Amino acid sequence: MRADATLLRSWLALALVPLVLFAIFYVVPVVQLFWLSLSRFDPAVGIIPAVDPGYFFTFLTDSYYLGILGRTVAISVATTIATAILAYPLAIYLLISKGWRQTGLLIVLVLPLVTSSIVVSYGWLILLGPRGLVNDVAMNLGLTSTPLQLMYTDTGIVIGLTHVLLVFMALSIAASMQAIDANLWKAARSLGATSWTTFRKVTFPLTLPGLRTGCLLVFSLSMSAYATPVLIGGPRRKVLSYLIYQQSSGLLNWPFAAAMAVILLASTLGIVAAVRLYTHTRRSATLRRAGAA
Amino acid sequence: MSERANSANRAIERLKRSALGAYVLLLSGFLVAPIVAITLGSLTAGNYVSFPPQGLSLKWYAAIFSQPAYLQALLLSLVIACISATVAIMLGVLVALALHRFPTRLNILLQAFVLTPVMLPSIFVGLAFLIAYTRMGFGGTAFGLFAAHVVVATPFAVSLLLVGVAGVNPVLEMAARSLGASPWRARRLITLPLIAWSMAAGWGFSFMMSFGSLEISLFLNTPKAVTLPVAIYTALEWSPLDPMLTAISSGLVIVTLIVLLLLVRTVKIDQIMKRSGS
Amino acid sequence: MSYLNIHDLKVRYGDFHALKGVSFSVAERERICLLGPSGCGKTTTLQVVAGFVTPESGEVGLAGRSLLGFAPEKRNIGIMFQNYALFPHMTVFENVAFGLRMRNVAATEIKQQVTAALERVQLAHAAQKLPAMLSGGEQQRIAFARAVVIKPNLLLLDEPFSNLDARLRQEMRAELLELLANLPIATVMVTHDQEEAMAIADRIVVMRSGQIQQIGTPSEIYDTPASLFAARFIGDSNTFSGKVMSIDGGTAEIDIAGVGRIRAKNHGLGIGATAEVLVRPQRVRLAQDDSLQPCQNVVAAIMERVLFLGHRTEFHVRLSNGAMFIVWTQDSSLPDIQAGAAIKLVWSVSDAFAFPTEN
Numbered sequence: 042m043r044a045d046a047t048l049l050r051s052w053l054a055l056a057l058v059p060l061v062l063f064a065i066f067y068v069v070p071v072v073q074l075f076w077l078s079l080s081r082f083d084p085a086v087g088i089i090p091a092v093d094p095g096y097f098f099t100f101l102t103d104s105y106y107l108g109i110l111g112r113t114v115a116i117s118v119a120t121t122i123a124t125a126i127l128a129y130p131l132a133i134y135l136l137i138s139k140g141w142r143q144t145g146l147l148i149v150l151v152l153p154l155v156t157s158s159i160v161v162s163y164g165w166l167i168l169l170g171p172r173g174l175v176n177d178v179a180m181n182l183g184l185t186s187t188p189l190q191l192m193y194t195d196t197g198i199v200i201g202l203t204h205v206l207l208v209f210m211a212l213s214i215a216a217s218m219q220a221i222d223a224n225l226w227k228a229a230r231s232l233g234a235t236s237w238t239t240f241r242k243v244t245f246p247l248t249l250p251g252l253r254t255g256c257l258l259v260f261s262l263s264m265s266a267y268a269t270p271v272l273i274g275g276p277r278r279k280v281l282s283y284l285i286y287q288q289s290s291g292l293l294n295w296p297f298a299a300a301m302a303v304i305l306l307a308s309t310l311g312i313v314a315a316v317r318l319y320t321h322t323r324r325s326a327t328l329r330r331a332g333a334a
Numbered sequence: 335m336s337e338r339a340n341s342a343n344r345a346i347e348r349l350k351r352s353a354l355g356a357y358v359l360l361l362s363g364f365l366v367a368p369i370v371a372i373t374l375g376s377l378t379a380g381n382y383v384s385f386p387p388q389g390l391s392l393k394w395y396a397a398i399f400s401q402p403a404y405l406q407a408l409l410l411s412l413v414i415a416c417i418s419a420t421v422a423i424m425l426g427v428l429v430a431l432a433l434h435r436f437p438t439r440l441n442i443l444l445q446a447f448v449l450t451p452v453m454l455p456s457i458f459v460g461l462a463f464l465i466a467y468t469r470m471g472f473g474g475t476a477f478g479l480f481a482a483h484v485v486v487a488t489p490f491a492v493s494l495l496l497v498g499v500a501g502v503n504p505v506l507e508m509a510a511r512s513l514g515a516s517p518w519r520a521r522r523l524i525t526l527p528l529i530a531w532s533m534a535a536g537w538g539f540s541f542m543m544s545f546g547s548l549e550i551s552l553f554l555n556t557p558k559a560v561t562l563p564v565a566i567y568t569a570l571e572w573s574p575l576d577p578m579l580t581a582i583s584s585g586l587v588i589v590t591l592i593v594l595l596l597l598v599r600t601v602k603i604d605q606i607m608k609r610s611g612s
Numbered sequence: 613m614s615y616l617n618i619h620d621l622k623v624r625y626g627d628f629h630a631l632k633g634v635s636f637s638v639a640e641r642e643r644i645c646l647l648g649p650s651g652c653g654k655t656t657t658l659q660v661v662a663g664f665v666t667p668e669s670g671e672v673g674l675a676g677r678s679l680l681g682f683a684p685e686k687r688n689i690g691i692m693f694q695n696y697a698l699f700p701h702m703t704v705f706e707n708v709a710f711g712l713r714m715r716n717v718a719a720t721e722i723k724q725q726v727t728a729a730l731e732r733v734q735l736a737h738a739a740q741k742l743p744a745m746l747s748g749g750e751q752q753r754i755a756f757a758r759a760v761v762i763k764p765n766l767l768l769l770d771e772p773f774s775n776l777d778a779r780l781r782q783e784m785r786a787e788l789l790e791l792l793a794n795l796p797i798a799t800v801m802v803t804h805d806q807e808e809a810m811a812i813a814d815r816i817v818v819m820r821s822g823q824i825q826q827i828g829t830p831s832e833i834y835d836t837p838a839s840l841f842a843a844r845f846i847g848d849s850n851t852f853s854g855k856v857m858s859i860d861g862g863t864a865e866i867d868i869a870g871v872g873r874i875r876a877k878n879h880g881l882g883i884g885a886t887a888e889v890l891v892r893p894q895r896v897r898l899a900q901d902d903s904l905q906p907c908q909n910v911v912a913a914i915m916e917r918v919l920f921l922g923h924r925t926e927f928h929v930r931l932s933n934g935a936m937f938i939v940w941t942q943d944s945s946l947p948d949i950q951a952g953a954a955i956k957l958v959w960s961v962s963d964a965f966a967f968p969t970e971n
Contacts, residue, residue, distance in 0.1 A: 047666050048436065055432040056444050059425045059488075063447040067485045070466030074458065077465060127361065134358045144598060149362045155539070156369060156590050157546030157563045160583040163570060164368025167375050167580075174371060204365065236350070265455025268548045272567075282457040289461050290553070299465075302458040309455070509697040511684040512662060513762060514714030520685075527701050 078299035088295060096300035106284070106301075110308060113281045116195055116270065117263035120202040121256050124210040127203065128255070132214035132248075150208040158205070162272030165201055166192060169273075193275040201273040202263050209262065210255040217251025218244065253320060257313050264309040281305050369587055376580035394581035404582055407565040411545055412589075414476065414561065418483035419491075419540035423533050425484070426491030430499045431525075433492075452489045459486065460553035467554065474556035482550045487540035494539060498532025499525075531600050538597035542590055562586055615640040615798045616661070616766055621670035623656050623822075630656045631667070632822040638766075643792065643799040645813035647806060647845070652819040654802045658768055661800065663687050674765055685714070690759030694771045696751045698743035704730070704754055705739040711762035729761040733791070748776065752784055756791050769801040773808060785811055806846045810834070818842045838879070840888050840967035849890045850937050853969065856885045864966045870933025874909050876964035887966045893940040895963040898927065898949065899956045907961045913937060915953045929957065 078096065081089040100106045135146055153161055168174045169191040176191075191197045221244065229239040267282040274280065281301065289298035377390045398404055429448050433441050451459055460482075467478040502525055510520035526533075548563045555564050563586070569579055614637035623631040631653045638644045646654035659665040661672055663684030672679045679687055698707050708729055712722045730736040733753040743751055752772070759767060772788065773781045785808060792799065792812070803809055809816050810830040818825040818833060818841070826838040830846075837843035844851070854868035864878035866887050876889050899910075913929040916936070927939040927949075939957065949955060 048438065049440075052432055052436040052438055052440060055428045055436075056440070059429050059432075059448055060444060062425065063485065063488075066481045067451055068447060070462035071454070071459070073466050073469075074462040130354055130357050131361060134354055146358060146362065148594060148598060149365045151594065152369065152591075153365055155542035155546060155594060157566075157586055158548050159563045159566050159570070160372060160546070160586050161368050163566070163579070163583055164371045167371045168368060204368070207361075207365065236347070261453070265457060267455075267457050267460075272570075282455065285457045285461060286552075289464065295461075295465055298461055302455065302461055305455050306458055503695070503697065505693050505695070505697045506699060508662075508664060508684070509691065509693055510699070510710065511664075512687075512689060512691040513711035513758070514685045514688075515710075516683075516685055519714070524699055 074299050075303060077296055078303045080296040080299075082294045082296045084293075094300075096297045097304065099297070100301060100304055109279050109281055109284055110304070112195065112278070113264060113305075114308070114312070116198055116202070116280065117260050119195075119199045120206060120263045121260045123199060123203045124207050124259050125252060125256060128207055128210035128214055131207070131211040132218055135211060135215045136218055150211055153205045154208055158268035159272065161205065162201065162269060165197070165204075165273055169197055169200075192273065193277060195274070195278055198270045198274045198278065198280070201269040202266060205266075205269060206259045206262055209258050213255030213258060214248055214251045217248045217254075221247050253316075257316065261309050261313060265305065372580050372587065373584045376577055376584045378577050394577045395585070397578050398581055398585065401578070403560075404562070404565060407560050407562040408582075408585070410476070410559060411562040414480050414483055415541045415545040418480055418487050418544040419537045421484045422487040422491040422540040423495070423536045425488050426495045426536050427526075427529070427533065429488070429492045430495035430529075434496060434499045435504055448492060449489045451485050456486075456549040460550045463550065464553040474554070474559070476559045479551060479554045479559060479561070482554055483544040483547060486547070486550055487543050490539050490543060491536035494536040495529065495532050498529035498535075501532075502528045535597055535601045538593050538600075541593055545593075546586070546590060614638060615642075615675055616800070617671070617673040618657070618661070619671040619673070621657065621660060621672070622668045623653075623660060623665060624668045629822055631660075631670075633670070634819070634822070634824055636817050636824065636827055638798045638800060640798055641796045643801065643812060643814045644817060645801045645803060645809040645815075646817050646819055647803060647809040648819035648825075649804055649845070651821070653822040654804075654819050655770065656822075657819075658770055658800065658802050661766070662689055662691055662768060688762065688764050689766045689768060690762060690764030691768045692752075692755050692759050692770065692772055694774055696743075696755040698751055698754060698758075700743055703740050703742060704735065704746070707743065707754060708758045708761055711758065715762065725761055729757040732794075733757050748780065749784060749787060752787065753791070756788075760795060760797075764797065767795070767797055767799040769799065771803055772801070773805070774803070781805075781808075788812070810846070816846075818845060837890075837965060840890065840970055843890045843965055843967065848893055848938075848940075850893060850896075851891075852889050852935065854887055854889060856881050856883050856887050856966070859883060863961060866966055868933065871911055871931050871935075874911070874964060875907075875961045876909075876966035877962060879965060879967045881966055881968055886969045888969050890965045890967070891959055891963060893926075893938045894924075895959050896937075896939045897958045898939060898941075898946065899958045909957075909959055909961060909964060911937075911957045913955055913957055915949050915951055915955055917951055918949065929955065 077088070079092050079094060081091050081093055081095065083089060131146070131150070135143060138146065166173070170176070171190070171192070173192070191200070225243055225247075226239055229243045230236070234242065265282065266280070267286065270278070270280040271283045271286075274283075276283075282305070285298045285301045285305065288294045288301065376394055377392070378394070425448075429444060432444060463478070463482045463485075464473065467473045467481070472478040472481075506524050506528075507517075507520045510524045511517065515523065546563060547561070548567060551561045551564050552567070555561065560568075562582070566579060566583055566586070569576070573579070616638040618637065619635050621631050621634045622629070634653065634657055636644070646657060648654050656665060660667050661679070663679070663682060663686075667680070674687075699710070702710070705726055709722050709726045712725060717725070727736060727739070730739055733756065735750060735753055735757070738746060738750065738754075743754065746754065769788075773784050776784060789812065801809075801812060813830065815827060815829055816833055817827050820841050826833055826842045828836075833842055834847050837846065843849060852868045852871065852874070854866040854874065856864050857867050857873065858865045859878060859881070862878055863875050864881050864887065866874050866876060866889055868874055868889070874889055876887075881887050911931060913931050916928045916930050919926040919928070924940050924942050925944070925946075927941070929937050929939065931937055937957065
């Protein structure tokens with residue numbers, strides 16, 4: 042018992058300050074927000090405390106709002122697929138390269154993430170705008186006669202999100218690749234498989250957990266992204282985060298904004314949980330079949 | 335295997351390797367494209383941003399110094415980033431040590447409190463901060479901004495510090511104590527120097543996240559306390575092709591790059607690669 | 613008079629009882645080894661003595677004074693850790709000097725003592741190197757120097773060789789014995805390797821599940837184990853199960869199904885009980901004839917294979933109940949026995965131990 046007590050005391054000596062600070066500055070605000078999503082708002086009076094899920098119904102029964110949610114999901118899915126495809130070779134390169142090449146790739150991957158989203162989006166504006174570099178080059182090369190509309194489109198948003206989130210996918214895949222026993226590859230080659238077949242039948246299946254982690258991560262981050270979709274998509278191509286910002290800062294309808302924020306969180310978690318459940322049941326089914334055989 | 339088949343195989347392997355290298359190069363270009371575009375745009379001698387730039391000149395960088403509003407915003411961003419990063423790693427060391435060295439179930443609480451801010455949508459967190467901090471009385475102040483930045487930066491600091499702490503054998507502290515060092519001295523003389531690299535990495539990363547933060551700062555800004563990203567954001571709505579904006583943006587990138595490169599020099603890449611799956 | 617006195621130590625982590633009442637003592641220049649499988653509580657005992665774990669109840673006394681009120685840094689105990697725990701960011705000199713630094717010894721005095729300590733382990737030339745640049749043996753010597761330069765009252769060794777391969781273990785063990793030979797202080801070592809314990813300890817404390825099974829010199833435990841666990845843990849053994857048929861004084865007669873009757877030294881068995889009988893491979897003789905002496909056991913077997921291992925020869929024989937039995941001998945003058953040949957195994961009753969069966 043005394044051994045336990047000293048353990049607790051030592052732990053508390055470390056954890057007490059962070060716990061208290063985060064309780065005040067993080068947990069309380071978050072809990073308040075959940076609570077607030079059940080209140081009502083009147084422009085004349087302000088916030089009316091209540092326990093009323095009305096704003097949830099408002100959102101979920103309006104096709105306009107649902108459309109925005111749908112678009113947010115679609116964009117997130119597209120980004121996830123794009124990053125998954127593009128990141129694989131990057132992950133391989135990360136693992137086989139050494140020295141400045143490896144470091145260089147890491148720097149380049151991390152740069153979009155740590156550079157302020159405003160700067161990156163501004164860069165996309167310059168590149169993708171109607172008089173931007175991409176269009177300039179495309180028109181000069183005769184690929185297209187009218188300027189391509191890339192800015193302020195969903196495609197542009199996907200490009201922007203892929204740009205920022207590629208690093209997460211690459212690192213997730215790389216991590217699971219690194220965990221693979223180096224000898225497996227040699228065993229496959231010694232048994233006669235070419236390097237492509239080895240990748241297809243040995244390496245790739247074993248990196249699926251990393252791919253899954255990466256997909257769930259990129260999906261969640263895309264769903265909740267604000268700066269990139271708003272700056273590249275503009276006010277015409279709204280995503281859910283933008284709607285929340287509008288309601289809270291423009292219209293000052295905090296309860297509604299809170300309800301939408303909760304819906305955003307719930308949708309993200311819901312889809313993630315559904316995917317996890319699906320892959321889990323598939324895996325259990327495979328294991329059961331293997332066990333029965 | 336015949337000689338010809340062998341050299342054919344080697345040639346194919348070489349081709350595959352250079353194909354991979356070319357792909358990586360191409361993608362790297364994609365990754366740095368917007369930033370390069372900004373920098374090129376800022377070097378124009380003309381009066382608006384265009385491609386190709388109309389001559390090269392540094393005049394727009396010089397012009398920044400005549401804009402006190404931007405300089406103030408830059409200063410505010412730097413100060414908040416420095417202080418947030420420092421507080422973030424101080425908290426981060428405590429949390430990383432608690433999580434790694436004490437396998438108690440209470441750690442679930444600690445993880446829920448300290449690691450989840452980045453798991454929630456930034457808009458959700460920003461809104462929560464706005465509402466709660468306003469009610470607590472420091473809504474539109476630099477303090478509110480700073481508190482929010484610390485909350486959002488600490489999870490990153492903790493992740494990096496966990497890698498550092500995991501690399502230190504806890505027995506080393508016990509050895510120091512058996513030789514006569516008090517717990518505090520043992521930690522200071524033994525553990526801290528050994529995790530110093532991850533503290534530097536955590537500080538650098540937290541600095542960059544805070545310095546470039548837009549979402550949270552948008553919610554918590556007032557006309558008085560504006561950070562640089564927000565200043566650029568508001569200016570962008572009025573005059574998107576003003577080269578001065580690109581110059582300031584480049585300035586932001588330069589600060590970020592400096593910190594990133596310094597960070598890379600101190601960090602142990604291989605240890606991070608091993609743990610990046612978490 | 614005992615120098616280190618451990619009395620009825622109990623340690624509990626929540627519902628798990630790590631130590632259930634452990635008592636033993638160590639004399640002033642004695643070397644004790646706590647031996648047992650992982651989870652037996654040996655490391656916990658060491659941690660209590662060192663001060664890193666607080667016991668629920670019990671006493672730890674050093675030279676008559678209780679250690680329990682003192683923090684680890686105040687106990688003046690030298691510890692050699694598994695993997696040596698040398699501070700990787702400090703030079704060899706700084707490592708060895710650390711304890712003296714904590715005691716606020718003057719810099720010139722530190723330099724003198726550390727240099728002397730390093731010379732004693734023949735590593736004075738490595739003073740400015742980092743631990744990573746040293747070999748395993750050199751690291752061990754530095755860890756030793758660091759632990760003893762502070763003139764500790766007690767030396768604790770925590771599984772010093774557990775991560776090494778067989779050859780290196782032997783070399784390190786020999787080196788450690790050298791180092792300890794010139795050090796007249798009480799030493800407590802923890803290990804799960806019985807050979808190590810036998811080589812280094814004056815007395816061995818066999819532990820299991822938080823309790824002490826037996827305390828004795830290596831030969832006492834080897835020749836007269838007090839329990840099946842102790843007998844199995846130390847040295848090698850052949851075992852059979854059987855039923856106790858009769859008891860005559862300290863000897864039990866046990867019927868082994870398919871093999872016959874065996875007599876062995878009785879350890880707490882009653883008639884009709886199920887017993888485990890233990891015989892050491894090197895106490896068994898091969899014989900071709902049937903002559904039975906009064907205090908001997910004879911059992912029939914068929915030779916399966918002979919393994920020549922250099923320092924000894926192993927005979928793997930099969931008993932009439934199908935079980936395998938192993939015999940060792942260093943006698944190379946034995947006639948060649950072919951596989952399939954019928955032979956007799958002979959050993960004295962006093963070399964067989966009968967214990968109650970354990971779960």
